[in-house]
Amino acid sequence: MVMDETAKAVLDVINGEEFKEEGAYNVRYNGQALCHGDTEHVKIKKREDGKNGIDVYISGEAKEERLHIPVVVSVSGMTDEVYNDFYVGAGADVTIVAGCGIHNAGCNDSRHDGIHTFHVEKGANVRYEEKHYGEGEGTGERILNPVTKIILEEDAVFTLDTSQIKGVDSTVRKTEVILGKGSKLFVTEKLMTHGEQSAVSNMDVVLKGEDSSAQIISRSVADGKSRQVFHPRAIGENLCHAHIQCDSIIMDHAQVASIPEIDAKHIDAAIIHEAAIGRINNEQLLKLRTFGMTEEEAEAVIIEAFLN
Amino acid sequence: MLKVENLNFQITEDGKTKKIIDDVSFEVADGELLVITGPNGGGKSTLAKLLMGVEKADSGRIFLDGEEITDYDINHRANAGLGFAFQQPPRFKGMTVEKLLSLAAGKQLPTAVCCKLLSNVGLCAKEYINRQVDATLSGGEMKRIEIATAMAKEHKICIYDEPEAGIDLWSFTMLVKQFEKIHKEKKESIIIISHQERIINMADRIMVIKDGKVEKTGQKEEVMQGLFMDNPVCGCMDEESC
Numbered sequence: 123m124v125m126d127e128t129a130k131a132v133l134d135v136i137n138g139e140e141f142k143e144e145g146a147y148n149v150r151y152n153g154q155a156l157c158h159g160d161t162e163h164v165k166i167k168k169r170e171d172g173k174n175g176i177d178v179y180i181s182g183e184a185k186e187e188r189l190h191i192p193v194v195v196s197v198s199g200m201t202d203e204v205y206n207d208f209y210v211g212a213g214a215d216v217t218i219v220a221g222c223g224i225h226n227a228g229c230n231d232s233r234h235d236g237i238h239t240f241h242v243e244k245g246a247n248v249r250y251e252e253k254h255y256g257e258g259e260g261t262g263e264r265i266l267n268p269v270t271k272i273i274l275e276e277d278a279v280f281t282l283d284t285s286q287i288k289g290v291d292s293t294v295r296k297t298e299v300i301l302g303k304g305s306k307l308f309v310t311e312k313l314m315t316h317g318e319q320s321a322v323s324n325m326d327v328v329l330k331g332e333d334s335s336a337q338i339i340s341r342s343v344a345d346g347k348s349r350q351v352f353h354p355r356a357i358g359e360n361l362c363h364a365h366i367q368c369d370s371i372i373m374d375h376a377q378v379a380s381i382p383e384i385d386a387k388h389i390d391a392a393i394i395h396e397a398a399i400g401r402i403n404n405e406q407l408l409k410l411r412t413f414g415m416t417e418e419e420a421e422a423v424i425i426e427a428f429l430n
Numbered sequence: 431m432l433k434v435e436n437l438n439f440q441i442t443e444d445g446k447t448k449k450i451i452d453d454v455s456f457e458v459a460d461g462e463l464l465v466i467t468g469p470n471g472g473g474k475s476t477l478a479k480l481l482m483g484v485e486k487a488d489s490g491r492i493f494l495d496g497e498e499i500t501d502y503d504i505n506h507r508a509n510a511g512l513g514f515a516f517q518q519p520p521r522f523k524g525m526t527v528e529k530l531l532s533l534a535a536g537k538q539l540p541t542a543v544c545c546k547l548l549s550n551v552g553l554c555a556k557e558y559i560n561r562q563v564d565a566t567l568s569g570g571e572m573k574r575i576e577i578a579t580a581m582a583k584e585h586k587i588c589i590y591d592e593p594e595a596g597i598d599l600w601s602f603t604m605l606v607k608q609f610e611k612i613h614k615e616k617k618e619s620i621i622i623i624s625h626q627e628r629i630i631n632m633a634d635r636i637m638v639i640k641d642g643k644v645e646k647t648g649q650k651e652e653v654m655q656g657l658f659m660d661n662p663v664c665g666c667m668d669e670e671s672c
Contacts, residue, residue, distance in 0.1 A: 341524070369523065405520035408484055412516075413534050413579075414508040423533065427525035 125151050128225050129194045136221025136253045137192050147190040148176055153202040164189055164216070175205035175237075182211030182243070191220045193236065198228025198262050203235045212243040212275075218250045222266055224290070226258040233265035240271065242278040242305075249281040256289030263291040270297045274305035276331065285312040286321065287429070295323040301362075303331030311340040312429045315348035315376070325354040329362035329391065336364040343425050344376035355383040358391025366395040371402055371428060432458040432481075432587050432619065437490030439480055439642075450476045451487070452642040458587060461616030463609070465633035466623045473642040474623045475517055478591045481621070482514040483507045494586060511586030515593060517623075519576035522563040527575055530563050534579035547578040550608050552601030570596045577605065581612075587619040594626045606632070630654065 125133070129151060143149075146164035149156040155176070158166050163184035169175045178189065195202055210216065226232040242248055256264030272280055286293060299307055307327060315321050327336050336356060344350045356364040368380040382395035402424055410420035439451040450473050458464045466474050479485040481492065483504040491500045499507050508514075522530065531547055532539045539547075545555030551574040561567065563575060573596045580588055593609075594602055606628055613620060613632065622629055630636060636653040638646040646653050 403520055405516075405518075406522060408504065409516065409520050410533065411504040412482060412484075412508050412512075412514040413583075414505050414536060415533075416505055424522065427529065428523055430524050 125149075125156065125194065126196070129196045132194050132196070132223035132225050132255065132257065133192055133221075135255050136194075136223040137190060137219065138221070138251075138253065145188060145190070148178075150191070150193040150202075150204060152195060152197050153200060161187065163187055163214075169205060169207075173205045174203060175207070178206065178208045180208065180210045180214050180216050182213040182246070184211070184214040184216050187214075187216045189216060189218045191218065193220075193222040193234055194225070195223075195232050195234050196225040196227075198226050198232055198258075198260055199230030201231075201233045201235075203237070205237045206239075208238070208240045208248075210240065210242045210246045210248055210278075212245055214243075214246040214248075216246075216248055218248065220250065221253040221255070222268070223255040224258070224264040224266065226256070226260045226262045226264050228260040229262050231263040231265055233263075233267070235267045235269070237269040238271070240273065240280070242272065242274050242280060244275045245277045246275075247279045250283065252282075252284040254284075254286040254290050254293065256291065258289075264289060265292045266290050267294045268296070270295075272297075272299040272307070273302075274300065274307065274334075275302045277304040278302065279306045279308075281308045281310075283310045285429075287312070287314050288316075290315075290321075291319050293321045293323075295321070295325075297323075297325040297327075299325075299327045299336070301327070301329050301331055301334035301336065304333045305331060306334070307336040307338075309336070309338040309340075311338075311342075313340075313342040313350065314425070314429060315342075315344050315346075315350055317346040317348060319346075319348040320350070321348075322351045323353070326357070327355065327364065328357045328359060329364055330359050332360045332362070334360065334362045336362075338364075338366045340366075340368040340380075341370070341429055342368075342378065343371045343373065343429060344378045345373045347375045349377045351379045351381070353381045353383065354395075355385065356393050356395070357385045357387065358393050359387045361388065361390035362392070364391075364393040366393075366397075368395075368397040369428075370399040371425065372399055373401065431460055431493075431495060432621075433493040434481070435491045435493075437477070437480060437492070438488045439476060439485060440488055450642050451480060454490070454639070454642070454644055456637055456644060456647060458619050458621060460619055461613075462634045463613045463620045463622070463632055464635050464637060465630050466621060466637050466639055467625060467630060468639040468645065472640045474639050475591050476642075477639060478514070478589050478621070478623055481589055482512055484514075513580050513583065513585035513588035513618075515576050515580035515588070515590045517591040517595060519572050521565060521567070521572065525563050526560050527563055528559045530575070531579060531582050534582040536583060539582065547582055548575075550581065550604065551575070551578045552597075552604040553578070570598060570601070573597055574601060574605075577608075581608065585618050587621065589621045589623075591623045592625070593622060594624060594629060602626075602628075
């Protein structure tokens with residue numbers, strides 16, 4: 123199977139750069155593994171439990187290594203479900219780029235459910251970047267339902283950077299994290315919805331280990347008649363620190379519900395949440411217009427900065 | 431040259447009409463520094479906003495270098511050569527100071543230029559350049575960044591609304607020096623709304639606005655006399671009768 127030009131363009135958008143078949147990578151295209159590459163410290167294997175997907179083994183020797191695992195769906199009406207498991211060795215330092223893009227030119231819904239599980243050993247440092255994107259002139263919906271499970275052992279650090287900026291009609295995101303002793307989690311979630319799109323993000327972060335910490339920052343913009351629901355939940359089961367911040371800009375006739383939940387089950391659990399929803403500040407628009415921008419240009423600049 | 435003819439602006443509060451700017455006319459010559467002063471609530475900031483197009487005048491005309499800009503909206507006035515520094519600048523979550531300065535300049539500014547702009551207003555560039563223009567900055571820091579944005583681009587005329595407000599004495603001295611430098615170069619005209627004597631002392635001309643009207647205008651020697659002696663609220667020096 124060869125990727126066509128449309129799919130290649132989608133791949134470049136979600137990958138953030140021109141994709142090259144080098145280093146460690148695995149490209150999934152229309153429900154099949156298209157190509158993959160290993161490195162000395164990153165080995166990718168097809169799952170052997172009958173489910174679609176891969177097992178990725180990253181050795182503790184991996185330093186500043188990058189792994190690309192993009193997914194492109196360009197067939198209208200396809201439902202692609204994939205299970206990817208990552209085993210990150212103690213002391214590894216790796217960045218995993220996992221974009222998913224759908225091009226739907228037809229009238230049937232196209233859907234990708236990516237279920238990713240990370241087993242991160244002691245002292246490993248993982249940065250996981252996930253960009254979701256949809257396009258295509260078809261009337262069929264573009265649906266992305268990611269599930270991300272993260273288990274952090276002692277002193278492991280996990281940075282989860284997710285963004286969904288354009289073209290995804292419906293998404294239900296589920297994230298579950300269990301933090302071990304001294305481990306750290308940083309989550310940055312960026313989301314923009316337009317038209318009739320809907321997005322739900324549920325996140326459970328269990329701070330199980332002593333001295334574990336989590337910082338969750340969610341920024342979203344809801345335009346048109348779109349709907350968003352955020353439900354981040356931090357559960358402190360030990361001496362731990364957690365901070366949840368959800369900020370949303372609401373425009374037009376959109377609807378945003380932000381429901382941060384904090385649950386302390388230990389006397390030394392310190393957990394904070396903040397949530398704010400509001401329209402674009404008129405003073406901000408006026409200020410940028412004194413720079414010579416039109417109202418539309420100013421609005422775009424404010425949104426871009428907010429989501430950055 | 432900026433020319434303002436018979437500007438009027440009124441608001442309606444609780445069914446009553448109140449004149450905020452009442453038949454104001456004045457001119458600012460090329461390279462001139464005009465300081466607008468007067469009692470609080472007299473209409474100075476509203477006048478500044480009317481000049482920039484932030485508020486729309488009910489009647490009157492505004493000309494910039496002979497071009498009528500009365501019907502121009504804010505961005506058209508900005509593109510025609512007007513600059514503006516707000517008295518209370520807004521914060522921008524997610525935007526760095528460097529990005530805001532580049533947006534103000536209308537082009538990507540080299541980091542060194544951004545640093546110079548910040549140090550000109552008394553901010554240590556290294557500490558601020560990558561900071562977000564958000565609630566982590568104090569009012570005084572915001573104010574200085576605001577002034578730096580106005581100075582990031584050369585305008586035909588730039589309006590500063592109470593630039594001294596919330597600024598510490600050391601930064602204020604730096605700021606005064608910047609105004610003096612711009613004024614000396616005569617590259618742009620400046621309107622500063624201020625109550626500060628040191629700023630008033632820099633002016634080529636002073637215009638006193640009270641109750642929405644131009645009460646006095648002229649060279650500083652003429653207008654300064656008595657400016658700090660009269661009680662601007664009641665015009666009375668006798669505390670008992672107040």
